[in-house]
Amino acid sequence: MSDMNPLSHRIEKIHGRLSELYRHAIASPSPSPELLPTALIELGIVSEALQLVMNELARQNEKLASMQSNIDSEHQRYQELSELLLDGYIVTDAAFIIEELNSAAAALFNTQPQLLIGKPLPSLIFNEDRAAFQTKLSQIQQRHRVDLTVRFQRYHADFFSASVSVSTTQSFDNKTGFRWILRDVTERKRAESALDCADYDPCQDRPIQFYSKGDIIPLDPSKLWLVSRGVVKLSTMSDRGEEMLMGLVRDSMVFGSSLTALQTYEAIALSKVQLVSISLTEVSQSPRLAQVLLPLITQRLRQTESFLSIYGQLRVEDRLHHLLDLLKREIGQPVENGIRLCVRLTHQDFASACCTTRVTITRLLGKLQQEGNIMFDSHNHLILKH
Incomplete structure (x- = not known):
């Protein structure tokens, strides 16, 4: 957009000159014969400048459209890669509202991905773990990465224990969000509990x-x-x-x-x-x-x-x-x-x-x-x- 600055400056100068001509035409009881040709010349210059601006805007729009297409392609590729992950993958905004997730994450919750979009992730925490999770949220917002273990409630089923890794993200428009990697450790937790038994x-x-x-x-x-x-x-x-x-x-x-x-x-x-x-x-x-x-x-x-x-x-x-x-x-x-x-x-x-x-x-x-x-x-x- 740096090419637009000289054009904008030029248009402002022409606008000032046209305003000056207009004031002279109003103030003078009988406009001079040179006023009309001068005004036409100035208008012609303005027209050329506007044409240049329109051409530059069209070029910038094409460039933006190409960038948007690349962003859409990368986003699609990123979504396809996330589907290859065996672990659950969730993206939330700064308020922990779910924006994206892969099929592995939906499977952990025993539901369809579209039913989780727009839901606050903390609302999926197992009731007994919500208080402890709330204290962790402040750490998540202050640090670049946090690792924790928490229990989530499945849809129409019991809970599952998950090892969670949370990292902050920054979008191209400077919006902050979070990436969540969820690994089901229910069996591991059960095995660790069994290890503690005297007759293991x-x-x-x-x-x-x-x-x-x-x-x-x-x-x-x-x-x-x-x-x-x-x-x-x-x-x-x-x-x-x-x-x-x-x-x-x-x-x-x-x-x-x-x-x-x-x-x-x-x-x-x-x-x-x-x-x-x-x-x-x-x-x-x-x-x-x-x-x-x-x-x-x-x-x-x-x-x-x-x-x-x-x-x-x-x-x-x-x-x-x-x-x-x-x-x-x-x-x-x-x-x-x-x-x-x-x-x-x-x-x-x-x-x-x-x-x-x-x-x-x-x-x-x-x-x-x-x-x-x-x-x-x-x-x-x-x-x-x-």
């Missing part, structure tokens, strides 16, 4: 994964497996390519590749197994969860040491004796005739744990059975007699 069970509120007998269980270095039900065999390979039994993980025990430095480490279900996955990141961020898991990890490490101690026995018979005592403690179930191992182990499993051959184990188990120290039930489960 890490298996609760987590998805259970099922594996059948013989399945190889995948190992993720960023996660731990917690056994909810069943028995899992942990093994590695020796330098000679022979399997070595490293542990038997049963109910309420943990395992994972993060708990070992072995390059080869395999987990196989010895029965129908139910497992839950726990992220190591979650453990590091939750002291309470770490406190619950520590005894389980300690138990697992002690069992590993017990298996390693078996290899230190010189005689194969002693290795088998120590192994049977360990199995009795770890996977034994009291029955009428003694202690029954809850899963069936093959002679090769015994051999790998005792660092010997399957033939040797078959011979030694047969000897123990003849001596009446062990027996097998109808399902071929080994029973250690009292």
Whole structure:
């Protein structure tokens, strides 16, 4: 618009000259012959100046129209991008009236986006949290960004807990507003509440994964497996390519590749197994969860040491004796005739744990059975007699 200033100044000068001519024409009883030609010249100059102004205005209007089109395109692109967000996204004015929101935000409130446009965002706060939220509003207006957790009321449903990040915005016409990012943390809050219970069970509120007998269980270095039900065999390979039994993980025990430095480490279900996955990141961020898991990890490490101690026995018979005592403690179930191992182990499993051959184990188990120290039930489960 800087081109308009010289034109405006020129028009003002011409207007002054025309006013002067008009005063002379009124004051003089008989206008001079030169007055009319002079007035016509001045009017012609004014006409040219006005034409220039009209041309400049037309150019400026085209420029403004182009800018408005670009703004509309950017706004459309911005709305399309906001729809890609998995979190709820809301825009309010300075009075916290909702102006825009994406579909994820509407889904959090269990309603359609158009039903939320024009509503004050504070009116959607859960009743019991409104007083605390009002105190936060002053901070939101004074700071560039505020993070808080608050409960919102769903339409025709209960409330949800949301982690909210609020930041101030400034529009091209200098109007202040706010952007709100809402992340549903209802499940996280419920899990944190459960962690505070004295009888907290890490298996609760987590998805259970099922594996059948013989399945190889995948190992993720960023996660731990917690056994909810069943028995899992942990093994590695020796330098000679022979399997070595490293542990038997049963109910309420943990395992994972993060708990070992072995390059080869395999987990196989010895029965129908139910497992839950726990992220190591979650453990590091939750002291309470770490406190619950520590005894389980300690138990697992002690069992590993017990298996390693078996290899230190010189005689194969002693290795088998120590192994049977360990199995009795770890996977034994009291029955009428003694202690029954809850899963069936093959002679090769015994051999790998005792660092010997399957033939040797078959011979030694047969000897123990003849001596009446062990027996097998109808399902071929080994029973250690009292």
